Amino acid sequence: MTKQLEKHILKLGDCMNFKEIILKAKEENYAIPQFNINNLEWAKYILEVCEEEKSPVFLGVSQGAAKYMGGFNVVVGMVNGLKKDLNITVPVILHLDHASTFELCKNAVDAGFDSIMFDGSKYSYEDNVKITNEVKSYLNNQIFEAEIGKIGGEEDGVADEKLFTSLDEAKDFISKTNIDMLAPALGSVHGIYKGEPNIQINVMREISNETNLPLVLHGGSGLPDEVIKECVANGITKVNFNTDLQIAWHNDVVEFIKNNEDVYDPRKVISSGEIALKSVVRKYIQILNSKGKA
Ligand code: 13P
Numbered sequence: 204m205t206k207q208l209e210k211h212i213l214k215l216g217d218c219m220n221f222k223e224i225i226l227k228a229k230e231e232n233y234a235i236p237q238f239n240i241n242n243l244e245w246a247k248y249i250l251e252v253c254e255e256e257k258s259p260v261f262l263g264v265s266q267g268a269a270k271y272m273g274g275f276n277v278v279v280g281m282v283n284g285l286k287k288d289l290n291i292t293v294p295v296i297l298h299l300d301h302a303s304t305f306e307l308c309k310n311a312v313d314a315g316f317d318s319i320m321f322d323g324s325k326y327s328y329e330d331n332v333k334i335t336n337e338v339k340s341y342l343n344n345q346i347f348e349a350e351i352g353k354i355g356g357e358e359d360g361v362a363d364e365k366l367f368t369s370l371d372e373a374k375d376f377i378s379k380t381n382i383d384m385l386a387p388a389l390g391s392v393h394g395i396y397k398g399e400p401n402i403q404i405n406v407m408r409e410i411s412n413e414t415n416l417p418l419v420l421h422g423g424s425g426l427p428d429e430v431i432k433e434c435v436a437n438g439i440t441k442v443n444f445n446t447d448l449q450i451a452w453h454n455d456v457v458e459f460i461k462n463n464e465d466v467y468d469p470r471k472v473i474s475s476g477e478i479a480l481k482s483v484v485r486k487y488i489q490i491l492n493s494k495g496k497a
Contacts, residue, residue: 238444251289254291256485258495258496258497263300263443266303268359275299275314279315298348312345317345321350324350339382346383346384354388354393356394356422365388367403390402393421396422424444435492452476
């Protein structure tokens, strides 16, 4: 067997286990965190905490973040290198977040991503179904997440309006596509909440009960702890966090720079946000109850 084929089979084996990890979380009523990464340091900090807490983790990479880091191959190489050099033993699922085209999904799969989200929310419903199916037919065994409706707020610096998902639409979409996870738009938003978050828990519960598909909650940052727990009790199997990590990191870095204007070593500047970022990661692992599940 060639080295290439061996590597490929190993990769498929990983993805199989990853799907089981999601199903186990759903069955046992906890959720797996997705923490979005922006650079090497974030990936390292997140992996270190997940290893300490023995939590499986999705490392989310938006298309903008992938571009910022240099491209999908850079991200895959970096994450694989960190897993090896830091002796990470917990499951790490490298996930493309909110890919808006077939091409992006294809490129991430080719580079070695374990999990793909196609976000067809900017297309018509019919086109969303069509492209979701096209992406699915390209996948080997990667976890596949799709979105219907529109999760509002700001992602990669671009603002989007909210459009709620209905039970009927969710059932129809799931019957026409072969996805592993659904991200319904039920009131959560990316970025900072303006006013009180109002999540449609009843619709969430109905979608979960009637389709039995693991559901994903986007816009986890800024939601009260009790609301996140209620979502997990009502069908949410993955919760995505980005903004809270950014804010915590930023606050401490600003403070550091204010007090250390003459420090120019980037390692010192960037890592001044490490403790704050790590404490957010640890907090959400506790809330989702994924500690010790790896
Ligand atoms: P937050 O902006 O609430 O952290 O959400 C991130 C997210 O859902 C990424 O897909």
